Amino acid sequence: MPPIPESPRRAGAAVYSSFVLALYDAWVLGFSNRFAWQCPTREVLLPFFRKHAGRRHLDVGVGTGWYLAHAHTPASYDVALLDLNPNCLHAAAHRMERPNDGLFQADVLASTAPLQGRRFDAISLFYLLHCLPGPMAAKAAAFANLKQHLAADGVLYGATILGDEAGHNALGRLLMKTYNRKGIFSNGGDTVEALRDALSLHFQDVEITERGKVALFAARQPR
Numbered sequence: 001m002p003p004i005p006e007s008p009r010r011a012g013a014a015v016y017s018s019f020v021l022a023l024y025d026a027w028v029l030g031f032s033n034r035f036a037w038q039c040p041t042r043e044v045l046l047p048f049f050r051k052h053a054g055r056r057h058l059d060v061g062v063g064t065g066w067y068l069a070h071a072h073t074p075a076s077y078d079v080a081l082l083d084l085n086p087n088c089l090h091a092a093a094h095r096m097e098r099p100n101d102g103l104f105q106a107d108v109l110a111s112t113a114p115l116q117g118r119r120f121d122a123i124s125l126f127y128l129l130h131c132l133p134g135p136m137a138a139k140a141a142a143f144a145n146l147k148q149h150l151a152a153d154g155v156l157y158g159a160t161i162l163g164d165e166a167g168h169n170a171l172g173r174l175l176m177k178t179y180n181r182k183g184i185f186s187n188g189g190d191t192v193e194a195l196r197d198a199l200s201l202h203f204q205d206v207e208i209t210e211r212g213k214v215a216l217f218a219a220r221q222p223r
């Protein structure tokens with residue numbers, strides 16, 4: 001799969017200005033997750049985030065940091081943050097209301113070199129994959145980069161909004177069309193099968209469940 005040019009890679013991150021971040025939690029986590037994607041945040045996504053959180057944790061694609069602020073992981077857990085957009089990194093670090101274990105600005109599709117070989121027990125990717133450009137096979141570059149930072153018994157996990165084949169409702173179709181046209185999402189062709197193939201290329205143990213139009217995944221044992 002040829003590498004994706006830089007400008008579409010940045011489009012999925014560039015939208016998160018301070019203004020957008022101020023609206024994000026209410027619009028995405030409150031309204032859209034329930035009514036468009038049919039995967040409520042507090043009932044499904046937050047418990048999933050908590051379930052797999054690790055003592056050495058890396059959150060990738062941090063947004064506003066809502067999950068980090070609400071997961072209430074033990075104080076002994078060290079949490080590092082990685083994002084392409086510095087607005088998100090700083091907003092999320094502030095939101096956590098506890099010290100972080102490092103802020104890393106990096107494009108997860110290009111290189112995770114800023115992590116300098118660090119390893120984590122858990123790496124979370126919530127609502128990142130549907131923002132990354134290209135077909136799922138190209139998004140798998142993120143798995144190739146991140147698996148190098150997973151402890152031997154660690155887990156890479158997350159959630160992503162599925163593409164057109166998922167059969168979105170009218171609101172979902174409107175949002176999918178608008179966001180994909182603007183490059184905020186790039187997920188029209190994303191399917192559970194393509195996600196499973198991409199994860200299986202890099203991990204021996206892959207679990208995927210679906211809730212509404214969202215796939216929740218957990219992958220272990222890097223290949």
Ligand SMILES: C[S@@+](CC[C@H](N)C(=O)[O-])C[C@H]1O[C@@H](n2cnc3c(N)ncnc32)[C@H](O)[C@@H]1O
Nearest residue numbers: 012013061062063083084085088107108126127
């Ligand atoms: C939709 S937000 C998800 C925020 C949060 N995880 C959640 O679930 O609410 C996507 C996040 O991924 C980041 N992002 C997008 N493309 C990226 C890339 N290529 N590398 C690293 N981060 C990226 C964005 O800046 C943003 O913080």
